[in-house]
Amino acid sequence: MPDPVRLAIIGLGMATKPHLLALEELRGRVEVSGVLNRNRAKAEAVGAEHGWRVFDDLAAVAADPGTDGVIVATPPDQRREIVSAMAAGGKPVLMEKPVERTLAAARAIVAECADAGVPLGIVFQHRFRAGARRLRELVDGGRLGELALVRATVPWWRDQAYYDQPGRGTLARDGGGVLISQAIHVLDLMLSLTGPAASVQAMRATTRMHAMETEDFVAAGLRFASGAVGSVV
Incomplete structure (x- = not known):
């Protein structure tokens, strides 16, 4: 059996729990080389x-010969600094969505990893589920006919307590609301089946159901490069 891949975990927030469960299932194939978190006490408790070892800073992770790559599960506003350090250290990065808060910042992260020759992956797990992969085969093979109409609905709910947490649903930390934080998974799954959108018309709003800086409702009409049309709500 080959040696296990050794990954460091950077960030121990809400998104970390599924990663810990997956790492437990992969025990023997993947090992955790250590953890790093802004809240040192939390890192020490998890460690x-x-x-697990607790790293002192990003430089220690990037320079660690016992770390083959990193899982980044921090809020979006911390991503650029982390990826820059890991790219400089030659550490492959598996990062939670979204890439960053703005398109320009996301492109800069992708370019930095490409220039350094460092693999960068974003956690969009739904396109890899068995049902999604089979549906992709059927669509690509023409078994379902020519794609004409697409409808994507995101009924997930977050109560006010979720948005009352510091930074949740703010432009400064998250870069937006429901579209970039929750609906992004459905959008990725949709695009993995439909191909790229050629044009989009949309509206966003903050309804009376939440007190927050950004949107909790989005509706969009799309025309895809294939000629199909669709909607997202």
Whole structure:
């Protein structure tokens, strides 16, 4: 059996729990080389629970010969600094969505990894589920006919307590609201099946159901490069 891949975890927020469960399932194939978090006490608690090293800073992770790559599960406003350090250290990056808060910043991250020859992956897991992969085969093979109409609906709910957490749904930390934080998964799954959109017309709003800086409602009409049309709500 080949040696396990050794990954460091950077960020221990809400998105970390699924990664910890996956890492447990991959035990023997993947090992955790250590953790890093802005809240040192939280990192030490998680490290003590699992028997993992706690890194002092990004430079320590980037320079660690016992780390083959990193999982980045921080809020979006911390991504650029982290990726820059890992790219400089030659560490492949698997990062939670979204890439960053703005298109320009996201492109800069992608370019920095490409220039350094460092693999960069974003966690869009739904397109890799068995059902999604089979549907992609059927669509690509023409088994369902020519794609004409697409409808994507995101009914997921977040209560006010979710947005009352510091930074949630703000432009400064998250870069937006429901579209970039929750609906992004459905959008990725949709585009993996439909191909790229050629044009989009949309509206966004903050409804009376939430008190927050950014949107909790989005509706869009799309025309895809294939000629199909669709909607997202």
